Amino acid sequence: MIKRRQLLGGMAAGAAVALAGGHAQAGAPPPGTFTASDVHVKDYPTVQAIQWIGEQLAKETGGRLSMRVYHSGQIGRENDTIDLTRYGALDFTRVNFAALTNIFPVSGVLTLPYVFDDVGHMRRALDGTVGKDLLAALSQRGLVAACFYDSGARCIYNGRRPVHEPGDLRGMKIRVPLSDIFMSMAQAMGANPTPLSFGEVFTALQTHLIDGAENNWPSLDSTRQFEVARHWAETHHSMSPELLFISERSLRALTPADRDLVLDLATRSVTMMRTLWDKDEAAARAHCIANGVQVTEVDKDAFRRATEPVLKTYLADPDRNRFYRRIRQEA
Structure with a gap:
């Protein structure tokens, strides 16, 4: 039987090959070049935010430090890149909280149904002491939780029919992230949850392996899933945000001044990312609708009751419950 350490070693070796291949194509990287991973395409707001960190690093250190970003899942799935960052094969990785719930149970509080009332509520909570304490709680196992990025309101879309209430999802295979919470949520809403990695969704929709999925407007648009799933239901069932992790090993190797600079730039990148996100989300929604996506208002109270x-x-866990109560106080 292959042990976990052997598996991680193989993953790190595979990442090293992928990284080396990218370096060979772009020329040998200079010393001080960080590596970062994201499953989204190069123009996605989270990718641009990480690129901005790299640009500012180069500017503020005279080119001594810089960043090379591997977007579009070049290094692997989010669950894989978390482990690679833990062991120093990657320096940065951007992941959704859906990828963390099985690894860091307390993180599940941010993915649970209807935790946040709206985007303003989410930003208030994450920008305040609740967010700071969550980042501290998630900074373990070789990872430093640097900052939160927005991911909008997750809704359900499919290629079969409009959805107005949970009963309309009965019999539908709906893709969810590889997360127990998301599987439970989809099942409670009446669907048959089908866990798949993000990069597999378009093909699964196209071949009818699944009937639909749940995500945000930019994800529907950037992957062109709107071509095969034209029914969008405004459930807003989760506002699961994103997290930027930095390898603890990478940070420890820096001088205190450089370490502070990296962490400060990560924090400063949030405002820039949100500006891009708000603009991109509105444009993605308009583009999808212009290309035939039909938006359906749902009985949101029925979805709340169902979930x-x-x-x-999940709030039986005392740590999740404590953070949940603090988040609700920010509503």
Whole structure:
């Protein structure tokens, strides 16, 4: 049987090959070049935010430090890049909280149904002491949780029919991230949850392996999933944000001044990312609708009632419950 350490070693070796291949194509990287990974395409707001960090690093250190960003899942799935960053094969990785719930149970509080009332509520909570304490709680196992990025309101879309209430999802295979919470949530809403990695969704929709998925407007648009899933239901069932992790090993190797600079730039990148996100989300929605996506208003109270047992189940954990109560106080 292959042990976990052997598996991680193989993953790190594979990442090294992928990184080396990218370096060979672009020329040998200079010393001080960080590596970063994101599953989204190069123009996605999270990718641009990480690129901005790299640009500012180069500017403020006279080119002594810089960043090379591997977008579009070049290094692997989010679950893989988390481990690679833990062991120093990557320096930065951007992941959604859906990829963290099985690894860091407390993180699940941010993915649970209807935790946030709206974007303003989410930003207030994450920008305040609740967010700072969550970042501290997630900075473990060789990872430093640097900052939160927005990911909008997750909704359900499919290629079969409009969805107005949970009963309309009965019999539908809906893609969810590889997360117990998201599987439970989809099941509570009446769907058959089908966990798949993000990069597999378009083909799965096209071949009818799944009937639909749940995500945000930019993800529907950037992957062109709108071509095969034209029914969008405004469920807003989760506002699961994104997280930028930095390898603890990478940070420890820096001087205190450089370490502070990296962490400061990560924090400063949030404002820039949100500006891009708000603009991109509006443009993605308009583009998808112009290309035939039909938006359906749903009975949101019915979806809240349907998912309430999921909320109660996962809030039995005292750490999640404590953070949940603090988040609700920011509503």
